[in-house]
Amino acid sequence: MVEFHVDRGSGLPAYLQLGRQVREAMRLGWLQPGDRLPTVRDVVATSGVNANTVLKAYRELELAGLVEARQGSGTFVKASLGSAAPEDLDPLRATLARWVAEARSAGLEDEDIYALLREVLSGGAQ
Amino acid sequence: MVEFHVDRGSGLPAYLQLGRQVREAMRLGWLQPGDRLPTVRDVVATSGVNANTVLKAYRELELAGLVEARQGSGTFVKASLGSAAPEDLDPLRATLARWVAEARSAGLEDEDIYALLREVLSGGAQ
DNA sequence: TCTATTGTCTTAGTTCAGTAGAACAATCTG
């Protein structure tokens, strides 16, 4: 069962973090159509954010057509995200893990790695 | 000269985006000790955010010991970031670019790629 | 010395995020 984590220090509003984590779990195949999201009360208990904040996140996901809330039952995934076949993700994940190991050997920290990726994804124009 | 961009839709406060972009430029070697940051008025003009907001970003960087503001002169980089030697970054960048090309061929979008990286960096526990 | 450029400060206002708390309504299960 997917568990959410809210990083109060990141500066990103909590409801956006929750929304991103749901989308991420969907992209990685951890949440698939029919799966039930953690209940609002669950997320309140595990992440410490207010129920209205969790609802705000779930409401946006619903407006985006990704989930469907059913009072008394829960909130269910009703779409897929991610454009790659699951069998394509595993080799990509493995290659990326090796690259991360190399990067760490070279002394890069996580923020260095993110900076490199942002540069490469943006076309590396500099 | 490094140019900043503020994404109003990201939900991350503008001053944190500016701070992150300065750190990123330092990590990637685009800003080095002695370099001058864009002036507050420059950033106001190019990014559209308020001078007080830019100053807040620059103030935090100064408190972190990364830059030094000199009234009448500008704000100068006074530290290094990034823990890898520049000659280590280029091969890593090249390998990462190839991986990104593979990922894109498999149909991954940028958000998919970020999700995979976050998973790998967090240890891939699932 | 004067002008231009730079960072800095202040006040007051708006908007948004988040909270607390209580209560309501729909669904499900025993």
Added chain:
DNA sequence: CAGATTGTTCTACTGAACTAAGACAATAGA
């Protein structure tokens, strides 16, 4: 049918981000 569980709504409040605007002060260069 009743209780438990779930999503939902509402009000009122606090705090943070951001803005506008003007003015001040330090530095640099002509």
